[in-house]
Amino acid sequence: MPLTFIEIERQKNWRISLLFIFLMFMYFCVTYSLVIGFRLIFFFPFLNDGLVSFVFDPVYILIIFAFSLLIAGIHFWFSASNMISFVVQNLGAAPPDPEDGVHRTLKDVIEEIHVVTGNKKKINCMVIPSLSMNALAVADLKGESVIAITEGLLSRLTRPQLEAVVAHEAYHILSGDCLETTVAASMFGMYASAIEKLESFRDDDMPGFHPAFLLFWLLVRLSNLLNMFISREREYRADAASVRMTRNPLAMAEVLHLLSRNWTGVGLIGSGIEMLCIIHPNASHSDESEGWWADLTSTHPPIRKRMKILLGMAHKSISSFEDEQINEAVRSKSSEQHYYALDPNQQWQGPYNMGELAFLPWLSPVTWIISGIDKSPMRVSENETINSIFSIIPDKNENRSNEFSCPICRHPLVETEYERTKILKCSHCGGTLVENSKIPRIIARNDGECNERIESIARAVLSDNQKKFTVKRLKGRTVEPAPLHYCSKCKHPMFRTFYSLAYLIEIDRCGKCGVTWFDADELKMLQCIIENRITASINI
Amino acid sequence: MTGWILLSVIILFIVWIIFMYNRLITFKNDVAAAWSQIDVQLKRRYDLIPNLVSVVKGYMDFERETLERVITARTQALSAVKLGDKASAENALTTSLGSLFAVIENYPVLKSNENAMRLQEELTTTENRIAFSRQFYNDLVANFRIRIEVFPDNIIASMFSFQSPEFFLAEKEDRTLPSAKLCR
Structure with a gap:
């Protein structure tokens, strides 16, 4: 059997019972010392027999044992069986959207991995709406299992790389060590990250000691203690299994390289469930070092060592690989062909790539264009590739959805594809109506480079909004209240707000339907600001 | 006394033969199941190709040759019966589809056509599934052959005349990475 080694791994599951015994022991000790302490305080004066027989009274031991067994059983079952729904709620994970190109690819890749493992076990997949880059696998005692990947990672991976990630996580699930980790994480970590989440919503006005913090600290310590049950070796094994399935060690090494250089979700992924991830979100010093103490306390091996092993399979050295990756990044930025086009006001606009050019409303076969390479202006009709845009315009892939109209100019909104997902767009004023759940993935993807025009508008808008915002804070009122727009779906007024205080782009939100209206270019500006980390320039 | 010992040795021997035989049968059926998996995926590809061809046809008049190669490769693969023929016909189909995908890359118009992109994604995943199920099948065959x-198994295998199944081999130039790289 090709994957027999997976069956062998199954035998490791005795560790789960070890976890249970540990839990029971803990409850037993706590209850026992409480009861004895209580008795000592109140009954000490009436003590007839010796102290030893008083402390080790078999009846009490038996009762307390039964009690701690019950409590541990309840704790164990409730934690371990709700882990999937907890992760879903805590991280806001949702099943992939069948209308979305990237999510469809994820679903297909999961099916492919299903084939290569010989259809052993059904694995579900989920997407976490976050720009961070990480992936995790969860399995619970009911036998269900989920692979969850963040939008940020999903948008940056090529197909072979995605396959490697999914194969890695699938191995964790099939070998049963995901169940073990999940149980360990659920014991205390689940509650720790729940408290952490609550804490982040609390106002920081009252500094100092807080009782929830003590509880959180205790739970995190206990959860760290359980890390000793989780060996680092399993990550090496999962990497190896991933290569075995996809026969592509380079893809996995590329993923690790990418992950090690990006935000892996510190702050988003609670400290209790870090051990479920493909890479530790908050890698500490001990995670990146070796030796028996690091082996004992950390759940993930050093990332460079993992890469070294993978590159060894591909007969490559780590230094040459890293150079290659950097060169690749530089090349991909500059290689794409750009065009400039002359707009109806006789102004050169650009640079546009092919896709953006196709969506320019004023582009016609007689428009003058300059391609980035030969620099001489020509008509669109003279360029074979660009002219082919016009052959599709009659049957453009837009469905008129007459139900909704633009909140500003009342033209009907059309459904169109943007960043490989579906949004509603007004073809007259260029504004877009986006469901709130789709915003993170649009920001994460950012296929179309943001051009100079968008960037300069974004800078101007940001500074302007920053000024308005400061004035509002100082005076306590808005400068000039603009009329509110009405939601295209439910016709109720939408509230006007900034996307966030870090990204001061004005948007209109409908609280009822969960949609956001972006005026023309605002969505692009938002993407541009986040990608290039543009901030408002304040001059006082 | 000697009779008893002899009897128990014979019984043990028979039990051992039964055990070995059953294990070989399990292996054999696993191989057959893996083969049927490949078949399912191949069938899926046959069904998808006409759809892709009909979508793409409208856009690429001067690439008739590539399209025709795909169509003929498909018919050949459909009519192949023997495993060796089938493998080479399937490989020809994979190569021709690969060149079709490469051509599609040059047509930005097609890349903005949602239907074509969807079909291309479907075909890419099917290609990968074929490669993966083939890999799974070949691994099983290798294990079964071993x-x-x-030593002890080969006696039983020859006793009950177990045939060693054929590998589903890839073409020489196909040994590098699958066509997965073409997408995205």
Whole structure:
């Protein structure tokens, strides 16, 4: 059997019972010392027999044992069986959207991995709406299992790389060590990250000691203690299994390289469930070092060592690989062909790539264009590739959805594809109506480079909004209240707000339907600001 | 006394034969199941190709040759019966589809056509599934071959005349990475 080694791994599951015994022991000790302490305080004066027989009274031991067994059983079952729904709620994970190109690819890749493992076990997949880059696998005692990947990672991976990630996580699930980790994480970590989440919503006005913090600290310590049950070796094994399935060690090494250089979700992924991830979100010093103490306390091996092993399979050295990756990044930025086009006001606009050019409303076969390479202006009709845009315009892939109209100019909104997902767009004023759940993935993807025009508008808008915002804070009122727009779906007024205080782009939100209206270019500006980390320039 | 010992040795021997035989049968059926998996995926590809061709046809008049190669490769693969023929016909189909995908890359118009992109994604995943199920099948075959050739098992295998199944081989130039790289 090709994957027999997976069956062998199954035998490791005795560790789960070890976890249970540990839990029971803990409850037993706590209850026992409480009861004895209580008795000592109140009954000490009436003590007839010796102290030893008083402390080790078999009846009490038996009762307390039964009690701690019950409590541990309840704790164990409730934690371990709700882990999937907890992760879903805590991280806001949702099943992939069948209308979305990237999510469809994820679903297909999961099916492919299903084939290569010989259809052993059904694995579900989920997407976490976050720009961070990480992936995790969860399995619970009911036998269900989920692979969850963040939008940020999903948008940056090529197909072979995605396959490697999914194969890695699938191995964790099939070998049963995901169940073990999940149980360990659920014991205390689940509650720790729940408290952490609550804490982040609390106002920081009252500094100092807080009782929830003590509880959180205790739970995190206990959860760290359980890390000793989780060996680092399993990550090496999962990497190896991933290569075995996809026969592509380079893809996995590329993923690790990418992950090690990006935000892996510190702050988003609670400290209790870090051990479920493909890479530790908050890698500490001990995670990146070796030796028996690091082996004992950390759940993930050093990332460079993992890469070294993978590159060894591909007969490559780590230094040459890293150079290659950097060169690749530089090349991909500059290689794409750009065009400039002359707009109806006789102004050169650009640079546009092919896709953006196709969506320019004023582009016609007689428009003058300059391609980035030969620099001489020509008509669109003279360029074979660009002219082919016009052959599709009659049957453009837009469905008129007459139900909704633009909140500003009342033209009907059309459904169109943007960043490989579906949004509603007004073809007259260029504004877009986006469901709130789709915003993170649009920001994460950012296929179309943001051009100079968008960037300069974004800078101007940001500074302007920053000024308005400061004035509002100082005076306590808005400068000039603009009329509110009405939601295209439910016709109720939408509230006007900034996307966030870090990204001061004005948007209109409908609280009822969960949609956001972006005026023309605002969505692009938002993407541009986040990608290039543009901030408002304040001059006082 | 000697009779009893002899009897128990014979019984043990028979039990051992039964055990070995059953294990070989399990292996054999696993191989057959893996083969049927490949078949399912191949069938899926046959069904998808006409759809892709009909979508793409409208856009690429001067690439008739590539399209025709795909169509003929498909018919050949459909009509192949023997495993060896089938493998080479399927490989030809994979190569021709690969060149079709490469051509599609040059047509930005097609890349903005949602239907074509969807079909291309479907075909890419099917290609990968074929590669993966083939890999799974070949691994099983290799294991089964080892089983029926190593020492004690080969006696039983020859006793019950177990045939060693054929590998589903890839073409020489196909040994590098699958066509997965073409997408995205």
